[in-house]
Amino acid sequence: MSQYEYETDGAEIYRRSFATIRAEAALGDLPPDVAQVAVRMIHACGMTDLVADLGWSEGVVKAARTALQQGAPIFCDAAMVAAGVTRRRLPKDNEVVCTLSDPSVPQRAADLGTTRSAAALDLWVDRLEGSVVAVGNAPTALFRLLELIRDGAPKPAAVLGIPVGFIGAAESKEALAANDLGLEYLVVRGRRGGSAITAAAINAIASEEE
Amino acid sequence: MSQYEYETDGAEIYRRSFATIRAEAALGDLPPDVAQVAVRMIHACGMTDLVADLGWSEGVVKAARTALQQGAPIFCDAAMVAAGVTRRRLPKDNEVVCTLSDPSVPQRAADLGTTRSAAALDLWVDRLEGSVVAVGNAPTALFRLLELIRDGAPKPAAVLGIPVGFIGAAESKEALAANDLGLEYLVVRGRRGGSAITAAAINAIASEEE
Numbered sequence: 001m002s003q004y005e006y007e008t009d010g011a012e013i014y015r016r017s018f019a020t021i022r023a024e025a026a027l028g029d030l031p032p033d034v035a036q037v038a039v040r041m042i043h044a045c046g047m048t049d050l051v052a053d054l055g056w057s058e059g060v061v062k063a064a065r066t067a068l069q070q071g072a073p074i075f076c077d078a079a080m081v082a083a084g085v086t087r088r089r090l091p092k093d094n095e096v097v098c099t100l101s102d103p104s105v106p107q108r109a110a111d112l113g114t115t116r117s118a119a120a121l122d123l124w125v126d127r128l129e130g131s132v133v134a135v136g137n138a139p140t141a142l143f144r145l146l147e148l149i150r151d152g153a154p155k156p157a158a159v160l161g162i163p164v165g166f167i168g169a170a171e172s173k174e175a176l177a178a179n180d181l182g183l184e185y186l187v188v189r190g191r192r193g194g195s196a197i198t199a200a201a202i203n204a205i206a207s208e209e210e
Numbered sequence: 211m212s213q214y215e216y217e218t219d220g221a222e223i224y225r226r227s228f229a230t231i232r233a234e235a236a237l238g239d240l241p242p243d244v245a246q247v248a249v250r251m252i253h254a255c256g257m258t259d260l261v262a263d264l265g266w267s268e269g270v271v272k273a274a275r276t277a278l279q280q281g282a283p284i285f286c287d288a289a290m291v292a293a294g295v296t297r298r299r300l301p302k303d304n305e306v307v308c309t310l311s312d313p314s315v316p317q318r319a320a321d322l323g324t325t326r327s328a329a330a331l332d333l334w335v336d337r338l339e340g341s342v343v344a345v346g347n348a349p350t351a352l353f354r355l356l357e358l359i360r361d362g363a364p365k366p367a368a369v370l371g372i373p374v375g376f377i378g379a380a381e382s383k384e385a386l387a388a389n390d391l392g393l394e395y396l397v398v399r400g401r402r403g404g405s406a407i408t409a410a411a412i413n414a415i416a417s418e419e420e
Contacts, residue, residue: 003360004353004385006378008324013350013377020376045255046374046401080406083293114218140223143214150213164256164406166230167223168216175214191256196290196374196404 018210024048033061037204044200053189055177060158060184064132064205067157075124077117078137084199089207099123118144129154135161136198139168149181158184160201164193228420234258243271247414254410263399265387270368270394274342274415277367283307285334287327288347294409299417309333328354339364345371346408349378359391368394370411374403
């Protein structure tokens with residue numbers, strides 16, 4: 001009946017997608033738990049060479065997964081990241097928080113002389129301890145997170161730092177990867193990144209199910 | 211006060227980002243209106259070489275922009291695409307519709323023997339005429355749109371076909387680009403695509419403001 005020949009079985013599409021990724025991507029260069037997360041990140045962007053830009057701390061996947069299993073909230077810098085988190089994968093119906101549209105944020109940004117994305121982090125600080133942070137859009141948010149923690153804010157269990165773009169993105173991710181704050185981290189070095197890749201990383205950490 | 215040196219002025223970050231893109235991307239290969247859209251698409255993914263994969267019909271930007279100016283709804287295959295549309299850029303407070311989570315969709319998908327993403331299009335058909343369609347995730351949704359229109363469903367004013375991935379994505383975009391249905395289209399050929407790039411295209415079409 002269809003004029004086009006294509007796979008319509010969702011489970012089969014996933015299976016074949018992940019098989020293609022495992023066949024093509026250099027996953028052997030990664031620790032097994034990072035490789036499992038990388039598969040979903042690659043799935044979200046269509047680029048198997050993303051592996052070459054990954055950076056991670058040894059315990060990041062375990063730390064983030066354990067935090068989620070203990071009910072930790074997920075703090076996202078952008079609504080698109082939050083929208084991309086698949087709620088049924090979350091082990092404890094974890095709260096997914098994005099404060100960017102909070103009415104207080106524009107004034108906070110003006111007072112601080114920074115972006116709204118960075119100012120929105122003020123509203124995370126009280127609950128940052130042991131949380132999972134997912135920055136998928138704004139380099140300024142990632143820089144500010146590092147500043148806040150350096151200045152004494154509580155430490156998240158893990159930070160996914162995957163902002164995208166041309167001004168500050170690469171630098172913010174290098175700063176996270178070079179942190180001497182003891183932060184567990186996962187980054188995509190360079191300009192690439194974004195909400196889809198970031199949400200995919202969260203989804204992979206939340207559940208090992210493919 | 212900051213331990214890190216980085217730009218914190220949001221307007222300046224945008225200005226410098228777009229300047230970098232205009233300096234590095236081969237925008238001269240594109241019609242001016244497609245180039246304006248491409249700048250935002252590149253901004254959303256960090257990849258200036260996206261230009262090489264763009265495909266378009268001559269009137270797509272004008273058709274989509276005119277439709278939005280006339281109040282057309284935007285139909286999105288994924289919640290992340292809808293979440294990425296910047297509401298204040300829309301000329302007529304246009305409705306942004308994603309029907310994927312409609313309670314009827316799982317049963318429709320089972321009845322049709324297809325994915326939920328494809329089945330969700332059933333709920334667009336009555337309002338498809340003159341609309342703007344933004345497929346940023348599921349190849350099956352794009353294939354199904356082409357099937358529905360071939361079978362007599364009303365025609366959107368323009369179709370942004372930018373699904374991502376390894377199984378069917380490239381093929382679905384080639385099918386859209388090769389359509390003989392008179393559909394105005396914009397595609398990113400190959401595996402790349404996704405919700406962020408797709409929402410960025412909508413945002414660029416909605417307003418020429420940078």
